[in-house]
Amino acid sequence: MTQQNVLTHGFAPNSGGAAYDFDVAIIGAGTAGMAAYREASQYTDRVALIDGGPLGTTCARVGCMPSKLLIAAAEAAHTGGRTPLFGVRYGAPEIDGKAVMARVRSERDRFVGFVEAAVFGFGDGKLISEYARFEDDHTLRLGSGRKITARSIVIATGSSPAIPQAFFAAGDRLIVNDDVFEWTDLPGSVAVFGAGVIGLELGQALHRLGVRVRLFGRDNLVGPLTDPFVRDYAADTFSGEFAAIWHADSRISRDGDAVVVRWGDEPNQEERFDYLIAATGRRPNIDKIGLENTSLSLSETGAPIYDPLSGRVGDSHIFIAGDAAFDLPLLHEAADEGRLAGENAARFPHSYRRSRRAPIGIVFSDPQIAIVGATYASLMKRSGCDFAIGEVSFEDQGRARVMGLNKGLLRVYAEHGTGRFLGAEMIGPSAEHLAHLLAWAIQSGMTVEQILQMPFYHPVLEEGVRTAFRTANHALGFGPNPPMRCIDCGPGA
Numbered sequence: 001m002t003q004q005n006v007l008t009h010g011f012a013p014n015s016g017g018a019a020y021d022f023d024v025a026i027i028g029a030g031t032a033g034m035a036a037y038r039e040a041s042q043y044t045d046r047v048a049l050i051d052g053g054p055l056g057t058t059c060a061r062v063g064c065m066p067s068k069l070l071i072a073a074a075e076a077a078h079t080g081g082r083t084p085l086f087g088v089r090y091g092a093p094e095i096d097g098k099a100v101m102a103r104v105r106s107e108r109d110r111f112v113g114f115v116e117a118a119v120f121g122f123g124d125g126k127l128i129s130e131y132a133r134f135e136d137d138h139t140l141r142l143g144s145g146r147k148i149t150a151r152s153i154v155i156a157t158g159s160s161p162a163i164p165q166a167f168f169a170a171g172d173r174l175i176v177n178d179d180v181f182e183w184t185d186l187p188g189s190v191a192v193f194g195a196g197v198i199g200l201e202l203g204q205a206l207h208r209l210g211v212r213v214r215l216f217g218r219d220n221l222v223g224p225l226t227d228p229f230v231r232d233y234a235a236d237t238f239s240g241e242f243a244a245i246w247h248a249d250s251r252i253s254r255d256g257d258a259v260v261v262r263w264g265d266e267p268n269q270e271e272r273f274d275y276l277i278a279a280t281g282r283r284p285n286i287d288k289i290g291l292e293n294t295s296l297s298l299s300e301t302g303a304p305i306y307d308p309l310s311g312r313v314g315d316s317h318i319f320i321a322g323d324a325a326f327d328l329p330l331l332h333e334a335a336d337e338g339r340l341a342g343e344n345a346a347r348f349p350h351s352y353r354r355s356r357r358a359p360i361g362i363v364f365s366d367p368q369i370a371i372v373g374a375t376y377a378s379l380m381k382r383s384g385c386d387f388a389i390g391e392v393s394f395e396d397q398g399r400a401r402v403m404g405l406n407k408g409l410l411r412v413y414a415e416h417g418t419g420r421f422l423g424a425e426m427i428g429p430s431a432e433h434l435a436h437l438l439a440w441a442i443q444s445g446m447t448v449e450q451i452l453q454m455p456f457y458h459p460v461l462e463e464g465v466r467t468a469f470r471t472a473n474h475a476l477g478f479g480p481n482p483p484m485r486c487i488d489c490g491p492g493a
């Protein structure tokens with residue numbers, strides 16, 4: 001990849017004798033930073049995009065894309081195990097770990113290449129390949145020691161794995177997601193710590209690829225789920241497939257090449273692994289950017305206090321976006337926040353607030369997990385039990401049974417009085433698609449009644465969604481419960 005557009009020694013800013021070197025300086029050329037750059041460039045040419053590397057974005061390099069590539073391989077390995085249900089038998093899968101990881105890495109490199117090409121395509125002198133930290137409110141000190149000034153600044157520095165101190169007892173066998181995607185072969189065994197999104201996705205995928213996996217969670221949490229019924233259903237489902245301890249107070253040590261994990265006093269409560277994968281959450285990359293040298297208001301944790309509808313930190317000329325803000329650390333949110341911050345930084349002091357899209361989060365486990373709109377926990381906090389709940393189990397749902405994918409539970413939440421659809425949590429088949437339907441309904445401000453007026457084909461998984469809304473309709477006091485397995489709804493609808 002040519003770096004001819006990368007400016008490392010000197011730049012040509014300060015056009016027109018302006019007070020600052022740049023109108024906008026963006027720290028971080030990830031998803032949020034690139035979106036900010038594109039947006040700000042609509043208003044001014046005097047934009048600097050600063051990134052100390054590696055380029056390529058977290059999503060493409062060590063996040064969304066390589067994780068989904070690994071999951072795709074795991075799905076291929078798992079498919080044969082499901083087919084005896086249909087009277088179709090394949091032999092045991094033969095998993096070539098080297099070939100699995102070769103595809104993950106080469107496809108990953110391809111995605112990263114596209115991103116790099118986009119950054120380098122921004123034009124001469126637009127990218128400054130150095131790390132930056134604040135020297136004062138308008139001044140950034142670069143890694144080389146040089147300084148630049150900017151009228152507005154966007155912080156888009158992303159996030160990094162947060163690793164509990166106790167894990168370091170595993171020495172060089174302690175790894176994070178970044179390291180997994182550098183493997184050239186699959187290991188024999190891993191202890192995955194953290195039953196959040198990353199832990200579930202990587203843990204299940206590695207298990208299906210023949211790696212001995214044990215997942216160690218905390219507080220019985222399962223991914224992002226907050227509804228106790230859906231969470232318990234999910235925990236039972238995953239426990240039925242691979243070894244998982246949803247709450248463990250474990251002790252970690254190292255014995256030769258092995259990581260030893262002990263989670264109780266019984267002899268069978270100790271296991272040895274090749275690696276310990278830390279998937280225990282992420283923290284924003286804001287601790288080393290010199291925020292203490294600015295006049296910004298910081299929270300107790302040292303995070304800039306900002307408005308998520310404008311990206312603006314306090315009443316300053318500084319904006320924050322993406323995982324650095326850590327409100328919704330997801331790819332599409334990083335892109336939206338980057339655009340918002342870039343526009344407002346360029347327009348400054350005329351910055352505006354913009355409404356946000358309906359929240360949506362998907363975990364690419366199997367079954368998939370999805371949450372949309374307001375979570376169960378946030379509704380409980382906001383209104384106690386004063387909201388209506390509808391639900392459907394996918395165990396007897398027609399289409400799910402036909403496909404042998406009849407594992408899952410969807411719970412939908414609606415506002416009493418208005419019948420407005422507020423949010424949903426689910427585990428189940430094709431959750432990635434059903435979640436989009438649900439999120440679009442929330443963003444459109446639909447009521448349960450309006451949703452039930454929509455067309456539903458037969459036999460489809462969406463009929464299960466309809467059942468959940470029919471039971472919500474009843475919980476709202478708007479109508480009777482749907483008959484169980486009603487024929488005109490389609491069998492098991």
Ligand SMILES: Cc1cc2nc3c(=O)[nH]c(=O)nc-3n(C[C@H](O)[C@H](O)[C@H](O)COP(=O)(O)OP(=O)(O)OC[C@H]3O[C@@H](n4cnc5c(N)ncnc54)[C@H](O)[C@@H]3O)c2cc1C
Nearest residue numbers: 028030031032051052058063064132158322323329330331
């Ligand atoms: C394993 C994994 C799987 C994921 N899967 C999904 C998924 O399926 N779907 C989804 O929506 N999200 C997923 N995510 C989350 C998603 O990847 C992130 O939310 C998103 O990439 C954040 O983008 P960003 O621009 O904020 O940060 P990044 O892309 O990390 O960009 C930050 C940039 O800032 C640079 N930088 C940092 N500090 C400085 C500094 N001081 N000076 C200059 N440059 C600096 C870095 O080099 C980097 O290039 C996943 C994350 C992980 C880790």
Ligand SMILES: NC(=O)c1ccc[n+]([C@@H]2O[C@H](COP(=O)([O-])OP(=O)(O)OC[C@H]3O[C@@H](n4cnc5c(N)ncnc54)[C@H](O)[C@@H]3O)[C@@H](O)[C@H]2O)c1
Nearest residue numbers: 194195196197198199216217218221279280281329362363
């Ligand atoms: N499909 C997706 O959209 C996707 C996939 C992967 C990552 N992501 C993003 O990346 C972020 C980070 O993912 P993550 O999984 O690292 O964080 P997470 O916040 O989703 O989960 C971390 C989990 O680790 C647990 N934990 C903390 N300390 C622990 C300990 N000592 N022992 C055992 N468990 C412990 C927490 O209770 C929590 O359940 C996510 O919030 C998400 O925004 C998204």
